[in-house]
Amino acid sequence: xxxxxxxxxxxxxxxxxxxxxxxxxxxxxxxxxxxxxxxxxxxxxxxxxxxxxxxxxxxxxxxxxxxxxxxxxxxxxxxxxxxxxxxxxxxxxxxxxxxxxxxxxxxxxxxxxxxxxxxxxxxxxxxxxxxxxxxxxxxxxxxxxxxxxxxxxxxxxxxxxxxxxxxxxxxxxxxxxxxxxxxxxxxxxxxxxxxxxxxxxxxxxxxxxxxxxxxxxxxxxxxxxxxxxxxxxxxxxxxxxxxxxxxxxxxxxxxxxxxxxxxxxxxxxxxxxxxxxxxxxxxxxxxxxxxxxxxxxxxxxxxxxxxxxxxxxxxxxxxxxxxxxxxxxxxxxxxxxxxxxxxxxxxxxxxxxxxxxxxxxxxxxxxxxxxxxxxxxxxxxxxxxxxxxxxxxxxxxxxxxxxxxxxxxxxxxxxxxxxxxxxxxxxxxxxxxxxxxxxxxxxxxxxxxxxxxxxxxxxxxxxxxxxxxxxxxxxxx
Amino acid sequence: xxxxxxxxxxxxxxxxxxxxxxxxxxxxxxxxxxxxxxxxxxxxxxxxxxxxxxxxxxxxxxxxxxxxxxxxxxxxxxxxxxxxxxxxxxxxxxxxxxxxxxxxxxxxxxxxxxxxxxxxxxxxxxxxxxxxxxxxxxxxxxxxxxxxxxxxxxxxxxxxxxxxxxxxxxxxxxxxxxxxxxxxxxxxxxxxxxxxxxxxxxxxxxxxx
Ligand code: SF4
Numbered sequence: 001x002x003x004x005x006x007x008x009x010x011x012x013x014x015x016x017x018x019x020x021x022x023x024x025x026x027x028x029x030x031x032x033x034x035x036x037x038x039x040x041x042x043x044x045x046x047x048x049x050x051x052x053x054x055x056x057x058x059x060x061x062x063x064x065x066x067x068x069x070x071x072x073x074x075x076x077x078x079x080x081x082x083x084x085x086x087x088x089x090x091x092x093x094x095x096x097x098x099x100x101x102x103x104x105x106x107x108x109x110x111x112x113x114x115x116x117x118x119x120x121x122x123x124x125x126x127x128x129x130x131x132x133x134x135x136x137x138x139x140x141x142x143x144x145x146x147x148x149x150x151x152x153x154x155x156x157x158x159x160x161x162x163x164x165x166x167x168x169x170x171x172x173x174x175x176x177x178x179x180x181x182x183x184x185x186x187x188x189x190x191x192x193x194x195x196x197x198x199x200x201x202x203x204x205x206x207x208x209x210x211x212x213x214x215x216x217x218x219x220x221x222x223x224x225x226x227x228x229x230x231x232x233x234x235x236x237x238x239x240x241x242x243x244x245x246x247x248x249x250x251x252x253x254x255x256x257x258x259x260x261x262x263x264x265x266x267x268x269x270x271x272x273x274x275x276x277x278x279x280x281x282x283x284x285x286x287x288x289x290x291x292x293x294x295x296x297x298x299x300x301x302x303x304x305x306x307x308x309x310x311x312x313x314x315x316x317x318x319x320x321x322x323x324x325x326x327x328x329x330x331x332x333x334x335x336x337x338x339x340x341x342x343x344x345x346x347x348x349x350x351x352x353x354x355x356x357x358x359x360x361x362x363x364x365x366x367x368x369x370x371x372x373x374x375x376x377x378x379x380x381x382x383x384x385x386x387x388x389x390x391x392x393x394x395x396x397x398x399x400x401x402x403x404x405x406x407x408x409x410x411x412x413x414x415x416x417x418x419x420x421x422x423x424x425x426x427x428x429x430x431x432x433x434x435x436x437x438x439x440x441x442x443x444x445x446x447x448x449x450x451x452x453x454x455x456x457x458x459x460x461x462x463x464x465x466x467x468x469x470x471x472x473x474x475x476x477x
Numbered sequence: 478x479x480x481x482x483x484x485x486x487x488x489x490x491x492x493x494x495x496x497x498x499x500x501x502x503x504x505x506x507x508x509x510x511x512x513x514x515x516x517x518x519x520x521x522x523x524x525x526x527x528x529x530x531x532x533x534x535x536x537x538x539x540x541x542x543x544x545x546x547x548x549x550x551x552x553x554x555x556x557x558x559x560x561x562x563x564x565x566x567x568x569x570x571x572x573x574x575x576x577x578x579x580x581x582x583x584x585x586x587x588x589x590x591x592x593x594x595x596x597x598x599x600x601x602x603x604x605x606x607x608x609x610x611x612x613x614x615x616x617x618x619x620x621x622x623x624x625x626x627x628x629x630x631x632x633x634x635x636x637x638x639x640x641x642x643x644x645x646x647x648x649x650x651x652x653x654x655x656x657x658x659x660x661x662x663x664x665x666x667x668x669x670x671x672x673x674x675x676x677x678x679x680x681x682x683x684x685x686x
Contacts, residue, residue: 017677020669021662027644029659031669033680041562043510054656060683084508091510128680135561135585151563151589152512153655161659163666166644167586199495200555203581233555235584256679264679318551320494320602327493415496417560420505438497438559439523 007276010240011206014146014271016252016373018129019139020163027165032158034061034123034130037101038114039092040068041133045155046095056099057162063123064096067113069419072382072409076106081421085405099159110253112385112411115353119223120387123253126205126268131158135230136353136435142223143249144241144271146206149230159291169235170204170280173273175211178288183468185363186221187355187433187452189213190228191293193285203233205280208273213287214239219248220357227354231300235357240272292467294340295437295450295464297328302437304340306455306467312336331439333427336431340449340465346428347378349442350406350453350458352416354439355433356384360453361392364433365400367457367468374463378424380407384412407459418443431459478594480652484575484622486548489538490609496552497559498586502568503528504560515564516571539572551609552579554602557586566593576622578605578629591645592655596624598639624650655685 007014020029037045042064049056056062070076070141089106096103105112113444115136118124126144135149148235150158151473158164175191179340194201207229214222229237240405246265249255256264295303296310302325304310313325313336329336334343350356361383373379381401383389389411392398398408416434417423423443424430430448433456434441437448449465458468506518506528523526524659533540539547550569556579557565566589569577576596590597600608608631612618618632624646629637648655659666674681 017673021665027642029662029665031666031673040507044512044563047510048512052656061681087510125679127677133561133563135559149561149585151561151566151585151592153563153592154588157656157659161654161666162670163659165644165655165659167644172613199558200581203555204584233558233583254683256682258531260679260682264677267677320492324494417499418504420508436559438499440503441499444522444528 001112002400007274007278009171009273009277009279010144010208010238010271011146011279012128014127015168017127021065023165027167029165030129032131033128033162034063035154035158036114036118036123036130036132037062037064038068038132038134039066039088041152042155043092043095044164045133045152045159046099047091048152049156049159050095050098054160056101056159059100059446062099062101062159063104063118064092064101065114065117066092066106066111069421070106070412072412072414074410076410078106081097085419087423099274108386109390110385110387112352112387113356113413115227116357116384116388119143120252120385122249122255125249125255125264126245127271131155132166135371136227138229138234139223139227139353141226141229141237142219142239143245144268145238145240146238148236168424169206172202172205172207172281172283173279174207174283174285176209176213176285176287177211178213178286178472180213180287181291183292183454183472184290185452185454186217186224188290188293189285189287190225191295191300191303191450192227192290194232194300195293197232197283199231199299199301200233202229205234207232207234207237209237209239210273210286215242218359219244220359223357224354230298231435241268260282292452292455292469294465295456296332296334296340297325298331298437298439299324299328300435300437302328303450306341306465307339310334310336341467343429343465345377345431345459345464347424347430348373348456349380349430349432349434350413350456351380351382351384352434353384354435355453356382356388358388358391360433361388361397363398364453364457367454367471368404368406368461369400371404371461373460377460377463379405379460380409380415382409383411386411415442417441418446431456431465478652478654481575481594481596481624481649483624484548484596485619486542486575486677487546487617488549488551488578488612488620489544489547490551490612491538492551492553492606492609494553495555495558498557498562498565498583499559501557501565502562507562507564512567512598513571515568519568528577548573549576549578549620549622551605551612552577554580557583558583561585563589566590566595570595580605591648594649594652596622596628598622600629600637600639604637620681
């Protein structure tokens with residue numbers, strides 16, 4: 001939508017600043033401030049670019065990390081459990097060196113999952129455009145940066161030209177108003193939103209998250225919200241930057257410093273949606289009504305409040321949706337009409353770019369402290385970056401996890417997705433803090449239930465899908 | 478890249494919604510740092526009873542004649558959602574698909590299609606349902622897609638208009654390499670950078686690797 005100059009949205013402001021050239025065809029050549037690569041797809045982009053005899057145009061604004069297929073066992077090296085994985089790692093390292101880009105390599109104290117590293121290093125900043133050949137790049141929207149996932153060919157384009165030619169997305173605002181209840185977090189907010197409006201609810205739109213409940217979220221929680229905007233079908237997610245964001249960024253390794261910082265801050269303060277700006281669509285959610293949410297199926301839209309029963313596909317009027325629900329229940333080994341609460345689980349996973357930051361680990365550790373994982377449950381914690389791991393260890397969180405019976409791993413994507421290496425196993429039921437519960441996502445025939453870090457922790461302790469609010473009550477009583 | 482102007486082909490019906498890129502090409506099938514050799518892993522979890530042994534699942538549409546020869550796919554909404562892996566498109570292309578028809582596509586996937594010469598056609602769900610039903614009743618019917626007029630004609634001669642972003646249409650029709658097309662406009666990029674460096678210097682002040 002073309003907004004008038006005086007009534008721009010946050011997105012309009014960022015977009016308009018990056019227009020290199022508007023095309024007659026309606027597409028825009030947009031400047032890209034940062035490109036981030038990882039060993040899974042970045043290696044192909046860099047290699048293919050070199051094969052065409054093309055150069056990376058601005059290597060100092062390009063970064064690469066090793067996260068997707070690296071081993072997360074202690075003492076890891078270049079070998080991985082994924083067949084052929086080593087080739088991805090060595091090819092990426094060689095290609096990154098040849099291109100002269102900054103690599104967060106295995107063993108680097110700042111290595112980690114791309115969407116965790118880019119904010120915590122100050123590589124993503126408010127108002128910047130950032131792309132990565134990975135669908136969860138919108139995570140940086142939590143800082144007010146416009147990030148989105150691209151394919152390898154588009155990555156080549158961004159690397160070679162510093163631009164992308166794209167169509168302006170439509171704009172949606174989602175306002176969460178009210179106060180979150182105890183035990184409820186950004187993860188529950190975004191699951192509730194996707195459940196209410198469908199996994200394709202925001203297709204073609206950039207979503208600005210606003211409202212009192214969003215303003216009250218910490219910066220890391222805003223990243224969780226934006227991380228899953230893509231599971232809502234969105235092009236990207238954004239939250240307007242505020243003082244919390246400035247505090248978060250100040251002093252980060254790649255953030256501006258001194259006079260540059262002051263100039264940047266003056267600009268960042270203008271990154272707001274005008275009160276009269278118009279959106280193509282708007283959704284208002286009552287944050288106070290949201291409880292812990294858990295998925296029962298194989299799409300993030302297959303989710304319910306933890307104390308509800310699994311819906312009956314027979315009640316779904318839409319044929320395709322109904323078939324999707326039936327398939328999902330079969331895959332998940334569940335029946336309609338039964339509660340999720342109390343379903344026995346085999347494993348618990350805390351990690352991924354959705355929920356593996358320090359605040360997530362603290363929340364889970366608070367639940368685990370003085371408790372133990374139920375017998376027979378495989379429980380794993382994978383910090384989002386080596387820095388998060390280090391900070392957590394300085395606070396003693398690692399001891400809480402290991403004493404509770406969790407494995408404490410090196411940083412990486414780990415079992416957020418199955419690449420042919422480590423998996424939870426067929427028909428294993430996993431409560432997971434990740435963002436995708438697709439068929440086979442965490443391993444062949446593995447059954448994934450998406451939930452918040454505290455729900456993962458509470459479920460690990462109970463050995464069943466558990467409500468953290470009940471655990472807290474029992475603990476106090 | 479091979480230009481896409483018109484195409485005639487058999488359409489395989491796969492009417493599931495939210496077919497994600499991991500279903501199109503499972504992660505474990507992306508074994509090498511290469512864009513090639515992926516078609517064998519296309520839809521591996523559905524196409525094979527045992528993906529490792531490659532024993533075919535006879536119930537899966539692409540294992541049934543004449544759909545083994547399909548070059549058009551009919552599918553449900555949000556096709557290609559999920560992971561950004563371009564391997565999904567490379568696998569579809571290597572298998573022989575030239576056009577995909579769905580009520581909507583995952584946005585990264587849709588862009589990847591265009592960059593690889595595959596036409597994503599957005600049609601109404603009801604229309605796709607009718608095309609699929611006709612295909613199932615009478616397998617092997619040929620659809621005709623004309624990108625110049627943005628029209629699809631079915632075996633009975635019924636025409637269906639579709640919309641596509643002008644930039645995508647332009648790239649597909651001309652089989653253009655988008656990087657070369659952009660670099661040809663380098664003076665615009667240079668002018669932007671000169672101005673932006675003055676206005677947002679912090680964006681460019683970074684330690685070099
Ligand atoms: S943690 Fe999972 S969702 Fe995030 S980048 Fe890694 S594989 Fe993707």
